[in-house]
Amino acid sequence: MTEKVNKKYKKLKHKNFPGHELWVECLKGNIKAWEEMETYNVHDVLSLEEFFGHIAPWGININFNLYHDNDEHVCKCGSKDHRKNGFYYTEMGKFQRYECKSCGAPSRDSHNLFTKEKKASLKRNVPR
Numbered sequence: 001m002t003e004k005v006n007k008k009y010k011k012l013k014h015k016n017f018p019g020h021e022l023w024v025e026c027l028k029g030n031i032k033a034w035e036e037m038e039t040y041n042v043h044d045v046l047s048l049e050e051f052f053g054h055i056a057p058w059g060i061n062i063n064f065n066l067y068h069d070n071d072e073h074v075c076k077c078g079s080k081d082h083r084k085n086g087f088y089y090t091e092m093g094k095f096q097r098y099e100c101k102s103c104g105a106p107s108r109d110s111h112n113l114f115t116k117e118k119k120a121s122l123k124r125n126v127p128r
Helices: 021-027 031-058 116-121
Strands: 082-090 093-100 106-108
Touching: 021 031, 082 106
Parallel strands: none
Antiparallel strands: 082 093, 093 106
């Protein structure tokens, strides 16, 4: 798929040691095989990163904020520029909604905006 989508990095073929032979030669300690393996793997990671950049906007369940140590929200498109966009309601809460200014992707806070008293007064619907 990278050969069709990627512009900069396409997957490489390991020419000198095709298929499983590359692994076999690496296990034998063949320096040329190790060099080819390293080149192949580095390029493979770069092509996968580029490909991921193309498909990430369609990944609705990816939370990139898990991979950052700071508190700043980062959209799946990489943007940090958001605007408030109403509220999201659940049976037990009210949450601030946001919209990415770059790609329009929605997101919401995890902080419940209902007061302690309001939360205590809520009753859950239960199935019969």
